[in-house]
Amino acid sequence: MARAATTSDAFNAIAEPQRREILALLRGGERPVTELARDLGMSQPQASKHLRVLREVGLVRVRGAGKQRLYGLDARGLRPVHEWVGGFEAFWNGTFDRLDAYVQDLKQDKAGESTDDDDR
Amino acid sequence: MARAATTSDAFNAIAEPQRREILALLRGGERPVTELARDLGMSQPQASKHLRVLREVGLVRVRGAGKQRLYGLDARGLRPVHEWVGGFEAFWNGTFDRLDAYVQDLKQDKAGESTDDDDR
DNA sequence: ACATCATATGCCTATATAGGCATGCATTGC
DNA sequence: GCAATGCATGCCTATATAGGCATATGATGT
Incomplete structure (x- = not known):
């Protein structure tokens, strides 16, 4: 068997350093994907994928703001x-x-x- | 790339539920592998492997006690x-x-x- | 030295992850 | 409607994990 899914748990979700960085950044407030990607030096697709994981475990929430999608922290899962x-x-x-x-x-x-x- | 090694981090090490259970059990004091395996319903090899990971990230320490190897908690990494x-x-x-x-x-x-x- | 008990390792499989890249989809503005 | 912008997805690769099983390694006692 492989490792438990990254989305199975907050434990698994935060095992990945970049996801931790995303969460840390989000403490400063909502942000669009592109900005997160830029600030953390990762590609936009990667950011989106990490955010997806974080969203699936409920650590993050999205809301559409026009063309943008603003991601916000929902730390309750921590x-x-x-x-x-x-x-x-x-x-x-x-x-x-x-x-x-x-x-x-x-x-x-x-x-x-x-x-x-x-x-x- | 694959996920970061389980041994790269305490974060990664504790992502695995069984390893968390091991740590929890060890709060009660040192234990030999076999006992841990039995109490947690896993095979001895699996217990040994999990303990290896925990040891590599420094969450656990071993000491030989005759034929046995007693594993003890070292929670500082948490x-x-x-x-x-x-x-x-x-x-x-x-x-x-x-x-x-x-x-x-x-x-x-x-x-x-x-x-x-x-x-x- | 040997048999025995306690653990660690090796090997094999299935799974899926992180990441790169290209592209699909949606919303906005013209 | 169309181009542009902002994100999400799909596809491909390399890596390695958890677990099962058999077996090597270690220490003890006789």
């Missing part, structure tokens, strides 16, 4: 991502540093190998 | 992700609701087209 990742905050904070705990173990292991069944 | 996504918090909060703002514009645009150069 909330679950933020929450999921936030669930690990304690672990990089040092507050609940599981890492330290086992870096200790690591050092002890240098001396005598322990079975460490207590950590399972 | 911090940048959290921060990036957090940069959008104002936009799903309603605090700085760009979406509302432009729904307003939408209505106004019905009447008179504005050049919007102020928003660039």
Whole structure:
């Protein structure tokens, strides 16, 4: 099987750096495709394709403004991502540093190998 | 070109649901591959492969404990992700609701087209 | 040294992505 | 209606992923 579709998830959608850049740019307000493409140094088709992905996962919205199509941010879909990742905050904070705990173990292991069944 | 490597980024690494589950499980402490595989209903080789990706992006660490290899969480790499996504918090909060703002514009645009150069 | 248990790798397949390019489609203005 | 502008799509390629399966590699105990 291949990787999950980029459109399956906000997680997958934002895995692509350029899409992240697009989203970042859109914080400044709505923009037409061409402008995004120019500012990010990508081709118009590429921008359109990335925007399509972002639209399919609901991170972006379009509205036609005459000849143009203005893309706007809809960040609500990022909330679950933020929450999921936030669930690990304690672990990089040092507050609940599981890492330290086992870096200790690591050092002890240098001396005598322990079975460490207590950590399972 | 293909998608960026899963190992290129924490963003890419966590795009895969099973890898997210692994990370979540590891919050409970270190675990050997087999156990992870069993608990998540995946094959041992698959677990090993996912763990390899997680290890390559630094989200996970291994330490040999006799015959076993205990995998432990190293969430520090998730911090940048959290921060990036957090940069959008104002936009799903309603605090700085760009979406509302432009729904307003939408209505106004019905009447008179504005050049919007102020928003660039 | 050997059998055993725990993991890592290799190989094969199906899928689809990002990107380049050309072109279709839509809206506007003349 | 027609030309022009703004975007979306289609087509082609290279790449590599997730997963299944078999097997190599590693460490342990006897």
